[in-house]
Amino acid sequence: MASFTYSTIIEAPIETVFDYVSNVDNRMEWxxxxxxxxxxxxxxxxxxxxxxxxxxxGKKPQVADMKYAAFxxxxxxxEDIATGKATGVIDVKFADKGENTELSVExxxxxxxxxxxxxxxxxxxxxxAITKDFGDINTKLKTPT
Numbered sequence: 001m002a003s004f005t006y007s008t009i010i011e012a013p014i015e016t017v018f019d020y021v022s023n024v025d026n027r028m029e030w031x032x033x034x035x036x037x038x039x040x041x042x043x044x045x046x047x048x049x050x051x052x053x054x055x056x057x058g059k060k061p062q063v064a065d066m067k068y069a070a071f072x073x074x075x076x077x078x079e080d081i082a083t084g085k086a087t088g089v090i091d092v093k094f095a096d097k098g099e100n101t102e103l104s105v106e107x108x109x110x111x112x113x114x115x116x117x118x119x120x121x122x123x124x125x126x127x128x129a130i131t132k133d134f135g136d137i138n139t140k141l142k143t144p145t
Contacts, residue, residue, distance in 0.1 A: 002119040004127045008134055012075040012141045017101040018074035019093050024051050030140050031133050033057055046071045063141055086111045
């Protein structure tokens with residue numbers, strides 16, 4: 001098992017940030033590595049919402065089976081993730097900071113087979129992607145759609 005955390009301040013109210021980040025239909029807008037999101041349960045999102053994400057880390061597409069295990073608007077959501085290489089949990093927490101929101105992410109991954117040996121490298125790459133994606137949310141929320 002390997003884990004890491006990341007936090008940042010988003011320059012928007014907590015409800016705005018939570019609603020944008022937790023909406024499965026917005027994933028392609030702010031997660032750079034995604035090439036497809038397939039919703040498997042209808043909106044609105046909440047506990048039990050299920051979807052598949054196809055992403056590129058390297059040259060080969062990877063598919064992650066995702067599900068909300070917890071969902072408490074606007075404070076926290078927890079995603080269960082399963083791929084051929086790992087299973088894991090992603091906790092995303094939101095704290096009201098007046099006109100801003102502190103967004104904190106904790107990722108715990110259980111790498112399978114030989115990937116356990118690569119866990120430090122894989123987690124480093126995963127954290128780099130999360131840092132960029134969540135860091136870009138400020139820009140995404142300020143850009144008119």
